[in-house]
Amino acid sequence: MANIIYIEYAFTVFPVQPTSDILIAELGEIGFESFVENENGVLAYIQKTDWQESIVDGIAILENENFKIEYKVKEIEQENWNATWEENFKPIQVGDACVVRAPFHDAPKVDYDIVIEPKMSFGTGHHETTFMMLKHILENDFTGKSVLDMGSGTGVLAILAAMKGAAPVEAIDIDNWCYLNAKENVERNGFPNIKVLEGDASLLRGKKFDVIIANINRNILVADIPIYAKCLNAGASLFLSGFYLEDLDMITSKCGEYSLKFEKNLEKNNWVAAKYVF
Numbered sequence: 622m623a624n625i626i627y628i629e630y631a632f633t634v635f636p637v638q639p640t641s642d643i644l645i646a647e648l649g650e651i652g653f654e655s656f657v658e659n660e661n662g663v664l665a666y667i668q669k670t671d672w673q674e675s676i677v678d679g680i681a682i683l684e685n686e687n688f689k690i691e692y693k694v695k696e697i698e699q700e701n702w703n704a705t706w707e708e709n710f711k712p713i714q715v716g717d718a719c720v721v722r723a724p725f726h727d728a729p730k731v732d733y734d735i736v737i738e739p740k741m742s743f744g745t746g747h748h749e750t751t752f753m754m755l756k757h758i759l760e761n762d763f764t765g766k767s768v769l770d771m772g773s774g775t776g777v778l779a780i781l782a783a784m785k786g787a788a789p790v791e792a793i794d795i796d797n798w799c800y801l802n803a804k805e806n807v808e809r810n811g812f813p814n815i816k817v818l819e820g821d822a823s824l825l826r827g828k829k830f831d832v833i834i835a836n837i838n839r840n841i842l843v844a845d846i847p848i849y850a851k852c853l854n855a856g857a858s859l860f861l862s863g864f865y866l867e868d869l870d871m872i873t874s875k876c877g878e879y880s881l882k883f884e885k886n887l888e889k890n891n892w893v894a895a896k897y898v899f
């Protein structure tokens with residue numbers, strides 16, 4: 622098989638956050654397929670066949686004077702790209718009980734050892750919101766509960782829920798690449814029964830769950846909270862993340878309109894993961 626050629630953009634950004642997150646979101650929209658965050662900013666990768674020299678022209682954040690961004694571009698072969706991943710993708714420890722790691726890391730002695738193929742943009746536990754959602758799942762009882770992971774990315778949250786005894790578990794993502802990646806990851810972690818679907822909240826009609834987990838973003842959550850509420854059994858929990866602390870009151874009030882009561886929230890670097898009960 623011919624080696625795939627990638628183009629690497631090494632972005633140095635200031636301030637590192639939220640610049641890196643915004644940049645990753647914008648690059649993801651124009652075809653960049655993987656990202657490595659470091660202390661200077663972001664390494665972003667796109668296949669050469671999907672690339673053209675002007676590809677980042679017109680990206681909004683590059684034109685915004687509030688953010689300082691510089692970058693260097695170089696071409697690399699897939700073999701080196703994998704090496705870059707191995708160097709940069711460190712296992713993530715969540716509390717004492719859970720590690721999210723790549724297949725090339727040694728297996729740790731923990732109750733919940735989650736293996737994710739490190740070629741994705743979101744859902745390795747490195748991002749604050751994933752980390753906090755994993756923490757919520759660790760802190761709550763999932764035994765025998767039916768669970769929906771909405772905006773599942775790599776499927777990492779659905780996998781931890783299943784490891785904690787949840788069943789049946791469903792994972793939905795709107796993005797084809799995430800759908801395929803989550804399907805691989807649920808198999809890899811020994812949970813082929815997790816049902817992975819490609820789509821959005823329109824797939825939820827008539828379904829009921831004991832727990833819904835949704836780490837997406839403020840606007841999609843606000844639009845979809847009414848649909849999630851229709852899908853919750855009495856006494857169910859809803860975990861929401863993907864928004865900043867300043868949006869918590871607005872999200873809580875939207876949930877309140879649908880009889881969802883705020884129970885607690887976790888916070889990290891201004892990101893929030895909140896729990897509501899029905």
Ligand SMILES: C[S@@+](CC[C@H](N)C(=O)[O-])C[C@H]1O[C@@H](n2cnc3c(N)ncnc32)[C@H](O)[C@@H]1O
Binds near residue numbers: 778
């Ligand atoms: C912030 S990532 C979270 C991934 C993973 N659940 C985690 O916690 O790391 C959000 C995911 O939601 C997906 N997404 C965006 N809009 C969506 C929608 N309307 N319905 C379902 N998934 C959506 C994106 O493709 C992305 O994979």
